[in-house]
Structures are given as structure tokens and as C-alpha cells.
Amino acid sequence: MPKDYGIGASSKRREDVRFLTGRGQYTDDLSIHGQAHAVMVRSNVAHGKIVSIDTSAAAAMPGVLAVFTGEDFKDVGGNPAGWLIKSRNGEPMREPKRPVLAHGKVRHVGDAYAAVIAETYEQAKAAAQQIADDAVIDELPAIIDMKAAAADASNRVHDEIPDNICFDWGWIEDNRAAVDAVFKSAPHITTLELVNNRLVPNAMEPRASIGEYFPGTGDYKLTTTSQNPHLTRLLVAAFVMGIPENKLTVVAPDVGGGFGSKIYHYGEEALVLAAAKKLGRAVRWTAERSESFLSDAHGRDHVTKIELACEKDGTFLAFRTETYANVGAYLSNFSTATPTFLHGTLMAGPYKVPHVYVNVKTIFTNTAPVDAYRGAGRPEATFSLERVIDKMCRELGLDQFEVRRKNFITPDMFPYTTPVGLAYDTGNYQATLAKAIEMADVAGFDKRAAASKAKGRLRGMGLSTWIEACGIAPSHLVGVLGSRVGLYDAATVRVNATGNISVMVGAHSHGQGHETVFPQIVAERLGVPESSVEIVHGDTSKIPFGMGSYGSRSLAVCGVAMNKAIDKIVAKGKKIAAHMLEASEGDITFEDGKFSVAGTDKAKTFGEIAFSAYVPHNYPLETLEPGLEETAFYDPANFTYPAGAYICEVELDPDTGKVDVVAFHCADDFGNIMNPMIVEGQVHGGVGQGIGQALLENTTYDENGQLLTGSFMDYAMPRASDVPFYNVDYSCQTPCTHNPLGVKGCGEAGAIGSPPAVVNAVIDALHRGGMTHVTHINMPVSPGRVWQAING
Amino acid sequence: MTKLSMTVNGKAVSGEVEGRTLLVQFLRETLHLTGTHVGCDTSQCGACTVHIDGKAVKSCSIFAADAAGANVTTIEGMANADGSLSVIQQAFQDCHGLQCGFCTPGMVMTSAALLADNPHPTEAEVRHGLEGNICRCTGYHNIVKAVLTASGQTVAAE
Numbered sequence: 043m044p045k046d047y048g049i050g051a052s053s054k055r056r057e058d059v060r061f062l063t064g065r066g067q068y069t070d071d072l073s074i075h076g077q078a079h080a081v082m083v084r085s086n087v088a089h090g091k092i093v094s095i096d097t098s099a100a101a102a103m104p105g106v107l108a109v110f111t112g113e114d115f116k117d118v119g120g121n122p123a124g125w126l127i128k129s130r131n132g133e134p135m136r137e138p139k140r141p142v143l144a145h146g147k148v149r150h151v152g153d154a155y156a157a158v159i160a161e162t163y164e165q166a167k168a169a170a171q172q173i174a175d176d177a178v179i180d181e182l183p184a185i186i187d188m189k190a191a192a193a194d195a196s197n198r199v200h201d202e203i204p205d206n207i208c209f210d211w212g213w214i215e216d217n218r219a220a221v222d223a224v225f226k227s228a229p230h231i232t233t234l235e236l237v238n239n240r241l242v243p244n245a246m247e248p249r250a251s252i253g254e255y256f257p258g259t260g261d262y263k264l265t266t267t268s269q270n271p272h273l274t275r276l277l278v279a280a281f282v283m284g285i286p287e288n289k290l291t292v293v294a295p296d297v298g299g300g301f302g303s304k305i306y307h308y309g310e311e312a313l314v315l316a317a318a319k320k321l322g323r324a325v326r327w328t329a330e331r332s333e334s335f336l337s338d339a340h341g342r343d344h345v346t347k348i349e350l351a352c353e354k355d356g357t358f359l360a361f362r363t364e365t366y367a368n369v370g371a372y373l374s375n376f377s378t379a380t381p382t383f384l385h386g387t388l389m390a391g392p393y394k395v396p397h398v399y400v401n402v403k404t405i406f407t408n409t410a411p412v413d414a415y416r417g418a419g420r421p422e423a424t425f426s427l428e429r430v431i432d433k434m435c436r437e438l439g440l441d442q443f444e445v446r447r448k449n450f451i452t453p454d455m456f457p458y459t460t461p462v463g464l465a466y467d468t469g470n471y472q473a474t475l476a477k478a479i480e481m482a483d484v485a486g487f488d489k490r491a492a493a494s495k496a497k498g499r500l501r502g503m504g505l506s507t508w509i510e511a512c513g514i515a516p517s518h519l520v521g522v523l524g525s526r527v528g529l530y531d532a533a534t535v536r537v538n539a540t541g542n543i544s545v546m547v548g549a550h551s552h553g554q555g556h557e558t559v560f561p562q563i564v565a566e567r568l569g570v571p572e573s574s575v576e577i578v579h580g581d582t583s584k585i586p587f588g589m590g591s592y593g594s595r596s597l598a599v600c601g602v603a604m605n606k607a608i609d610k611i612v613a614k615g616k617k618i619a620a621h622m623l624e625a626s627e628g629d630i631t632f633e634d635g636k637f638s639v640a641g642t643d644k645a646k647t648f649g650e651i652a653f654s655a656y657v658p659h660n661y662p663l664e665t666l667e668p669g670l671e672e673t674a675f676y677d678p679a680n681f682t683y684p685a686g687a688y689i690c691e692v693e694l695d696p697d698t699g700k701v702d703v704v705a706f707h708c709a710d711d712f713g714n715i716m717n718p719m720i721v722e723g724q725v726h727g728g729v730g731q732g733i734g735q736a737l738l739e740n741t742t743y744d745e746n747g748q749l750l751t752g753s754f755m756d757y758a759m760p761r762a763s764d765v766p767f768y769n770v771d772y773s774c775q776t777p778c779t780h781n782p783l784g785v786k787g788c789g790e791a792g793a794i795g796s797p798p799a800v801v802n803a804v805i806d807a808l809h810r811g812g813m814t815h816v817t818h819i820n821m822p823v824s825p826g827r828v829w830q831a832i833n834g
Numbered sequence: 835m836t837k838l839s840m841t842v843n844g845k846a847v848s849g850e851v852e853g854r855t856l857l858v859q860f861l862r863e864t865l866h867l868t869g870t871h872v873g874c875d876t877s878q879c880g881a882c883t884v885h886i887d888g889k890a891v892k893s894c895s896i897f898a899a900d901a902a903g904a905n906v907t908t909i910e911g912m913a914n915a916d917g918s919l920s921v922i923q924q925a926f927q928d929c930h931g932l933q934c935g936f937c938t939p940g941m942v943m944t945s946a947a948l949l950a951d952n953p954h955p956t957e958a959e960v961r962h963g964l965e966g967n968i969c970r971c972t973g974y975h976n977i978v979k980a981v982l983t984a985s986g987q988t989v990a991a992e
Contacts, residue, residue: 054927054928054930055927055930055932057935058926058927058932058935059919059927060935061932061935061938061939062909062912062919062923062926062927062932062935062938062942063869063909063910063912063913063919063923064867064868064869064870064908064909064910064912064939065869065910066869066935066936067868068868068871068936070868070872071862071868073866243970244970245934245936245970246871246873246879246881246934246936246937246968246969246970246971247871247873247934247936248872248873296934296935297934298871298873298934298935298936298937299933299934299936299970299971301970330875331873331874331875331876331879332875552934553933553934553935553971554933555933719930720930722930723930723933723971723972723975723976726972726973726974726975726976727933727970727971727972727973728973729973730972730973730974730975731970731973733973753874753875753876753878754874754876754878754879754968755876755878759968759970760973760974761961761964761965761968761974762960762961762962762964762965762967762969762974762977762978763958763961763962763964763965765973765974765975767957767975767978767979767989768973768975792973
């Protein structure tokens, strides 16, 4: 019988009811008395010198309340990058200031250089157009191609950075000579040049922010579409605006998806706060979808050459990569971590490869900033590895499953330190691969391929065995790697007098179901009904601290902080029970929601203890403080390492080049599972996005830096008819060894593991159809690209 | 400004709008029915889908004035009279057919209209019927499952 309660139960989501009845409260749904409307004025050229911005005509237009330009913010701080990366030569990365509004130059199409506040949105929009008409911006040549940008010192995104290179990073630089030596004498080398295509995250809710200022107290409030309101508060307070942190509340109410794009602090958040103070009124801004395309942080955009050195039997000897990573026009908050420590450290995969060297050159271009998008660096690593392994198997005529098995780290080898600096704590890659082979009925593939052939279609099967490092903390490690802040998390468990429980968590739920899952853990631990536990998230005035949700960290970091706070609640409850039952604290046991004196029938329920905690008559106050509320901070000792095996089957129409994913099988090891229904949903969503990247989505700038894919008419989002039902299994479980819940995280897995499985399946289909000249097709594997590959 | 009246979720409503006011703006800003969402500016995403005289319509694609006199149903009007979730809403919860919830109102409205037209759709018909609604969270698996479940069919593929 599946559990219907607590840890491991597929409890239905309580948040669903408000979303299904139209009672969600997303930022744009809120209406504040006296609110004014902000519209940003965005550059329509990719690169230009701001000669003048005449705002006088706009300021005189009906309803216009205020106009801002970069000049108004030139003296406030800049929005910083969170990770300091050093180049191979030891120099720190080049770190240009990212202003609230562009000043001096505009650096990408969509770069905001002015803003209008007006009584109505339509008035603000009309005045914004007036400013765009009146501004004089001298267009400069756009810097779009990364390799050309790095080679041309004469044209610069930032005048102070001569070669447009942010950093040239080697990981691990000390490995380089040994890796090069292996390649000199390797029996076989497979080389693959590939592009990890640029994506627009496109959470369905566009970004939105509302600024308020309360002159009576000098307090500010920012309501915003954020995945981590505390980080936004920290950035606005300490770096950008200089508002004292205790005077600024940041609220992220219901947030309609993030996928990374809402981790970061954006200039519009500072703008609405400054405007609210200036006008003494609430100021709101909501992005149009077109603005999301132009100004949200994009994802991926790597150009990589990967080489695999191996024995003739497929035993891996070394991987070597050289990557150009596009960082866009400015450094977004995580942008320097994504192509480096979230990418290079995963370049050993789940394999016992002895030598790995990764080189990443991160380049400024006149495009929107690029930062973490679901998976962030790990999809890029996985795609490079799994594609080059697939290519090697074809070159040497080796079985793709056998090659993986031969090279997997084996279960007896944990903890296992890779040549790229991680220590995997546990895993069983053989088990997930075996499970995937069983789920996919690999033995029956030839029969299915024959049936496809009879219909005039080519069938292919692709494999990807992926691993990731997530649960993003551990503070000491990320500190060594360059993070300017530790990434622990916090939770407060407040047991109210009547026994119900409020849990304030630093994690933020924007689709993950925390409001349901976190109470399952509390209920299980404290023996109370799930319905008596409520999660409070997304409000810095209510929550001690937190680093939000990204990097599959909610449960593995914040959930463990909550678990630690529960330990403290139980310990305090034992103290109270000992007093009430006149027993020694050491004799009190806690089980099934009851505090008992061991070996007797004397007991108090959890509710009795809670009530007593707040309205006691006779506590010995020197040793027993009233109240039942505990806070815990948690910093894990290591990353967590989910892993799995994905098998994709495609059918391909050789006449049109159209690829259909007809089956997708996922065998994942996420450690212990708190809510299977939600885990499955996370994998579905990740795989859906991965199929989108593999077959449909691409962000294209022309040579002038105009975004050609700036709407849902031009950017191919996956639709219901583009994907199949997914077959998901998580029964192979090696619980994480360093957190007490044994959880690893499942939010990014699907997006990490799936793209190479899809592309490998396409190449397999073509090879089975006799088109062995096709060794690679860049994503998205669109009908046009397949047709061209087939027809040369 | 144009005066208009229509029926929304069974209630007579009226208001004044500019000629350019879209139905979705009238619903959200004048009637404060914020369950109908705006996810794009090109009538592609479907988050603003409502029913006009029983047909699923993207409310960003019609002027409010053009809906004068119509019978409009929004997500706020979809629950049963006693406030409990309707069959399609309940199926979305039971099947975990929503995550962030932003596309959900439009998905529910489109699905309800789809089932009214075709009470026993195939999986392919459901997927085709949902093509005008974009979801970024679910990979569509559990949405398709919810629609099939609401139609009384059991879902074989898992």
C-alpha cells in the first residue's frame, strides 16, 4: 500500500485549489491604492553611444509623473556578480558595473536606458515611445559572434575590456599537462565540435515588480517575481540602492515559474523602488512577453570542442574541452558560476576517467545577459560528454551500453573523488542503466524499428547517463570556488499554542509544491496531521533568512534546515514533558506525536505540550523557557549527486527531416523520495524542456544584434503535441549520505539528462537508415537541419 | 469611452471602456477577476483563455466592447455551485496537472471547452486541442492525463 500521509506519500497539492479557482496572487494580480505605472525605454540597437536623451516632450505628456534615465542612477552602486572567477594566469575576471539604467552606452537590444512613470500604463507607454523617438543614440558595430569578439580588440562591449573576454578559466590548470600527454599517446581520439544552443527561459509569468515607500517610517516594500527574495533584498540593500536592510521588505508572492530566470536581481526592481520614493506612490511594472525575450537572462549558449581519448575497447583515458561561453552584455548574478563551477566540475560524468581538463573562455557580446537556466552548466557538461561518447562508440563499433558499464564508477568506489574536484558520496549508475534498459524494452527495439521502417520512417534509440552536483550550498566549497557568499539556508518552526504549526522557510516555491511537501516532513516527524502545518515563504519580513530555490536545493538544503529545527522542537518538547510529568528529561521518549516516560503509561500529547509551552503556570524559568519555536541554519558538507539513465526513442521522417519523440524513459536516483507525485512532475517538466532544447528552441540574433526570435511566434516553445507521455522511475535509490533526509534533489534532472538522449537517438536513426556520414547535428535538431544533414 | 454590459460568471456586469480595451484588461482591471492571466503579447500562450457563449476564446484577442452582451465564463466561475472543484478542476489536482499555476486557468478553460465538444477524446486529440496553450512546468504529461481522466478514461501510458 502506498503511504497516504507524511514522508513518501503522494499527498495532493494544497496550493492547487487557489490556482485552479483563479485565486492565486501573482505580482501583477495585486492592485495597490494610488499606484502609478512604469514603462521602460529599451534600446532598439545592439550597441550604441548615448549622445542625448531629451525627456522634455515626454515629461509634458498627459499623465506623466516622472522620467528616469541612467543619469539618475549613476551614483548608486552596481548589481554585482556573485562569483569571482580567476583566469588561468591568476588575474581576477573583468567585472564591469551593471547599472540600473544604461548610462553612456547601450549594450544590447532591450537594454533599458530610461523609464517613464505615469498615471496609466497607456500614458507611460506613449511617453516611453516619445523618449525613444527623441533620444540620440549613435549606433556602433554590434559584437555578436564570440570568437570574433575575442579576436577583435578594436570593438568593445565595455570600453575598459580590450578583448571582450571576462575570463579564460582552466579547470584544473594543474591537470593540463597530464591530459595533453595522454592525448599524445592515446590509441583513439574522438573529437566533436558542438553548440549548446541559447535558450530563453520563458517562465509563463512575465517578470513584474511593485515598489512602495512609506514616508511615515521610511520603509520600502518590493513585491517582485523572485525565486529568492532574501538575495534580492541583500543586493538592493547592500550593493545597488544602499537602503538599510531593515528598512526594506521583499515579498515574492505566487510566482509563475522561474527556471533560473527569476533568481537574479534586475534593474526594474531598483527602478520601482526609487520611483515610489520620489513620487510617494506605489509604482508597478510588468514585462510584456516581448520584454521578457529581450531582457530576461537567457540560458546556455556555449560553443565547445570536446575530445575523448580512449583505448580501442572504449576505456576512457581523458576528456579535454575548450568552450566559448557567451555571458551577454553584462554579468548577471550567477553568470560567472554557470559556465565554470556548475559545468567544469561535472566534466567527468559518472565515469572513472583519470584525466580531465576543461577550458572556458567567457565572452561579452551585445546580447542579453546569459545566466543559469534549469540545470545551469550541468546540461552543457552532460551534452558534451554524452554526445562525444556516442560518437566514439560509432567510430569504434562498440556497444553504447557496454561502454558506459565499462567506464562507470562502481558502487564499491564511493566516496569517489573526480579529477575535476568533486567527491561523489554515493550512487549506483549500473542500477539506473539496467532499469532504463528494462523500461525501454531495448531487446524489442529491432522489432519496433522494423515497424517504423514499414511506415517509411526511421527509428532510433539514444542513451544518456547523466550526473549532476546540486543542493547548491556547501558554503565552504562554494567559497573556495569563488562564491562571494555562503549558500546555507534557514527555517523557523513555530508551534502555536493550539498545536498547529507555521514553518518559515528560506526556500521559495514557484511550482515545486513546497507548501505540500514540507508539511509532509513536519507531520511525519511530529506526529501531527499535514493539514495542521503551514509553510510561510517568500516574505523577508516573516522569514529569518534564506537563499531561495534554484540548483535543486529546496529540500536538500532548506528542508534539512527545517528538519534540524524539528529536532530542536522535539528536544524542547522533551524538556517540557519532563517538567509536566515530573520525570527526568533523559527518560522522555517521543513517538507518534506523544511524549512518554519510558516504561510507564505516563504521557503527554504534542498538543498538550504546545499549549503548556505558551501558557505555563509553574515553569522553572531559569532552566525552562516558555515558547515552542526553533530556528535552524543548515550548511551541507557536500553537494548532492543525483544521477540516472535516460533512453529516448525517436521516429524520423527522412523525406521532411521531422523528428518525433515517440518514447522517453527515465531511470533516476534521487535518493529518498518525499512525494513521488511531485518528483514525477518535476522530471516530466525537465524532460519537456530538454526535448524543447533538443528539437525546437533556439535564440537567434542577426549580425546586427537584432533578436530574430523575440516572441512565441518565432521562438518554438514545446507544445502538448510535441512531446509524448514520459516513463519515469525513481526506484533505484542510494540515499544521500550527508543529509539526514537522504534526499538529493530532482528539479533539474530532466533538463540535464534529456537533450543528449534525444540527439543521440536522431543520429542512431540516421545511421540505421544508412546515413552514416551524419556524425552530429546541432540543437535544435529541426526538420531543416536534419534534411540538410541527410542531403548534404 | 464606450459603455458596455455583459454577463460574467452568471452575474450582470457593466462598465466603461476605451475602444482599444481588450476583454482580458476589462476582466482583470475593471472587474478584478485576476485569475485570467496574461502570458504573452501575441495571442500564443493561452493563459487568458475564457469562455464566450460556451466557446474557448483567448481574451487578449477580442476587444471588451466586442464582447458586449455576451455570456462570459472565467476560471473564477468554474467551480461547482457549492464551491467544490468541478470535474475538470479536480482532475487537474488529482493528476498533478499544474505546478506554478500560471497557465492553469487557461488550460482549464481550454480543456473544459475541448471536452464539451468531444467528451471522449483520444490522447492525440487532447494534445492537438491544447496546442494553443503553453505550459513551461509540466511537460504536458499530467495535463493530458487530467483531461483524459476528466473524460472518464483511464490513462494506460504511464
